[in-house]
Structures are given as C-alpha cells and as structure tokens.
Amino acid sequence: MTNIEAGPRPTTSRRRGERTRTIPEQIADHVSTAIINGEYRGGERIREQELATLYGVSRGPVREAIRALEQRGLVNFFPRRGAYAIDVTLDTIIEIFNVRAALMGLAARDLARRKHRGVVADLDVAIADLRQLSKARGTPPERFARAVARCGGLIAARCGNQYLSRLLGQQLNRTLWGLIWRERPLDFFTPRRQLAALKEWEAVSAALATGRDAEAERAMRIIFFNARDAAITTLEKARGEKVSRAHLIKD
Amino acid sequence: MTNIEAGPRPTTSRRRGERTRTIPEQIADHVSTAIINGEYRGGERIREQELATLYGVSRGPVREAIRALEQRGLVNFFPRRGAYAIDVTLDTIIEIFNVRAALMGLAARDLARRKHRGVVADLDVAIADLRQLSKARGTPPERFARAVARCGGLIAARCGNQYLSRLLGQQLNRTLWGLIWRERPLDFFTPRRQLAALKEWEAVSAALATGRDAEAERAMRIIFFNARDAAITTLEKARGEKVSRAHLIKD
C-alpha cells in the first residue's frame, strides 16, 4: 500500500486559499507521473481494482481519479471497457509545445496591451534570477528550468484572461506539459541554452514594458519553439527515437 | 507516429470516435446547458442528492458528472463543501473567444504548412455552403452559424496536431465555447455579417491552398475576433450589460 499523504494531517492549519488535496486528486497526480515516466506502456490497460488495492482505498475514489485523467487526456477511456494509458511519443511532445506556445503568446499579448506594471516588475525580478543562474558556472539544468518555469507561471497566472490562466495553470499544467516540464526536468538547459533563454526572456520583458503586444507575443512564442527544439534534440538521443522536423513551426 | 488514441479497437460496429454516452456524461451535458442558460445563478450551489433525485439515479454517477464539470471549468468545486455554478459574464465570453482564436490560428498554421489537399478541398465545399447561404435571402442566423461551425470543425479536426484537435474538439468544445456556439446559437449572423464571414473564410482557404502559414493563422484569428465582437454587441443588447472594449485584441 502506497501512502501518498505521509505524516500527520494538519486539519486546522491550512494556508490561505489552499485547497485540501482530496484522495482522488492525489491518486490522479500519482498515476499521471507514472504514465509520463513510462511505467505504463502506451495502450496499457489501467484497472480500477488494481489501483484501489495499490492505494488502499475502494474503487470509488479511483474511479474519480481515472475520470479526471481522461479529462486531462492522459488516458483513453471506453465505457464499460476501461481506461488505457496514452502513448506519449516525441510527436505528441512537439504538439504540446506548439499549443503551449500559442496560448502563452496570447497571454503575453494580453499582458502587453494592459501594460500591467506590477507583473512586469515581478517578471524582471524573476529574470534577474535567470541572469544570475546563467552567469554562474555549473548551474544544474533543472535548477534553471525551475527558474524559467517561474517566469512562465507569472505570465500565465496574471495575464488578465482568467479563462486562459485556468487553462494554462490548471487544466493543461496537470497534463503532459506540466509533467514534462516539472516532474521530469529535461536537461536541455546547457550553459549555451541558458544564455539564449535569458536573452529570449529579456526580449519578452522589453516588449511587455513598452506595450508592443505583437512583439510580446512573437517573443513569447519563440521561447517555446526553441525550448521545443532543444527538448526534442535531447529526447531523441535519450530515447533513440527520430522525429521528422518537417512541420516544426519556426516563428 | 503520434498515437494519442492508444487502446483497444472497438470490436463491434462502432464508428471511430463514437462512444456510448454514459449516464454521467448525459448528466454533465444536461447540467452544462442549464448553467449556460442561466438556470443556475452565478455562484449557486449544486447539490449531489438534488441532481440524483432529479435524474433518478444514485449519487455516484452525479458525482462523476459534477467532477467532469469542474474539469471543464463550469463549476467551482471545494472539497467537502460542494460545487457552485460559475458566473458567466461577458468578459468570460471575450476570454473564451480570444483563446479559441489563438488555438484555431495554430491549427490553420499547422494545416498550411502541411498543405493537406484533402482538407482544403473539403473546406472549399463547406465554404460553398456558406456562399450559398449568404447569397440566399433570409437565411436564419443559426443555420449560418452551424455552417460556419462545420468549417471550423474541419480545421480543428484535421489540423494534423492531434493534441490540439482533442483540445479544440473535446475538452474545450464541451465547455462554454461549445455551448455558446452550438446549443445557444447567437443571432449575430446578420446578412451583412454573413457576407463578411464568407469573405473571411475564403481568405483562410486561399492562404491554406498556397501554404502561406502566417497568413492562414492571421486570417483564422480575424474570423474569431470578428465573431467575438459581433457576439458581444448582440449580448450587450440582450443582457443590458456593458463591457469595456479596452483590451479587445484586434489582430
């Protein structure tokens, strides 16, 4: 039996706005990482009772978790026939990056049009972190990745479009994107890439500060296209899988 | 090759993608329309037992339905405290149109880069319908809206990015977007607007046929921005609610 929530449970001391993580949510997140980490092969069946005994609960909460995974696109579900893990290929990852680029581009554009000084200031602080990390020698790729994620999170959360923020932060972040990015930090942030990423984020900040919305969108998209290409190169080596570069959008 | 649709192949004669509609899905869809149609006030509580007795089932399926609605962003859910209908304001609708524009723009761009002849041909057929409907006098707005939806559905379904197709066709279509567009066809397609929409779609088709991807994206976005503005104007009158036009993205 896997204990997801180890330790004593704080019943009262709950932070402001923090939601209690329900058991189904915990299970869903746990299975998510399992799927991404390849613990399920593509198309492998996921049985309710199996997970129930694994986590030491009944099938009820497990059902909820599986349905959540279906909504997030991590499993394919067929009524009365069960759930099957999706197959995460390199092509899928490319697709996800492209979608993310489009949405983050919109977020940046919205933000630029609003000229929200506070966000730009906060972003500049986060970018200062990037600068420091990239200047320092031997910054671990995952450390830099986290700092970059903070920059992106800032834009996503405060772009002014609540629907978009929700999509980027909750619905999609818990799908493949979030897991690729956070739980399995790719080591594509080489020193060279770190410097490049810094420049790219500075470009976004500059465009945001001056309210040039089209340019902010373009700069933001470039960030994700470059991240995508770097990720693919890394993953191709790691997996020994080749992918066609024919339709990689460039700008 | 990307295979998001991993899993068993349907043994019986069930069409591709066609699934038996489960009870929870039916309930979820039913409550969705209720929320959109204003049968729940914004923030109104949704009780499980209430829905269970209403639909004549136990609380189990209802729970599933409510959790699905939460994933789609139609209800706010707080553990152990219940679900509350969201408040659909005009601003929300603007946000949704903007997101849709960004994603459909990406779809068009992908499609243009692939120069998929079949899709362009099919799209031209659908556009021919638009032409005929707009030329005819007295075409009902909702009839035209359906024809436009077909054009959009074509692009979304066959853009070549499976992840995006899923997002546009399943995850988001069942949220506010699908309901605004389909179940409650707005009557903003006046004769003048019909002619304009026709021209807009012809521009998309032309860009797709010649593979000019940036132009295809731009043309597609314009369609949604214009639809957004028309929808807002209509809804402002219908609801007597005013909305700031300060940050309506224009291109």
Add this chain to the structure above:
DNA sequence: GGATTGTCAATTGTCAACAATTGGACAAGT
C-alpha cells in the same frame, strides 16, 4: 457586547455489495 466553544443537521466522502456488460474460450456447424 464580542469572542470562543459546543452542538447538530445537512452534505459530502468512502465503502462494500450487487447488477450489467464485455471479451475471450471453446465447441459446433458450414
């Protein structure tokens, strides 16, 4: 009075049992 604590009904969370469906195995027929 204002704040804290105790109590309780309403509601959600979880469980275990039962019902219904599926897919595969196997046999018989063509």
Add this chain to the structure above:
DNA sequence: ACTTGTCCAATTGTTGACAATTGACAATCC
C-alpha cells in the same frame, strides 16, 4: 479454415449505507 453461438470469468457501473466534515446557531465565558 472460417464463422456462429453459448458460456463464463473478469471488469466496470450503480446503489444504499455509513463515516467524516462543514457551517450555522446557540450557549458560555471574559
């Protein structure tokens, strides 16, 4: 060899009962 039909075990769908938590209100204390 191929199809067709019938069983059956495995699995999912649904239910009703029970446990746990919440929010409201009343009682109590300072």
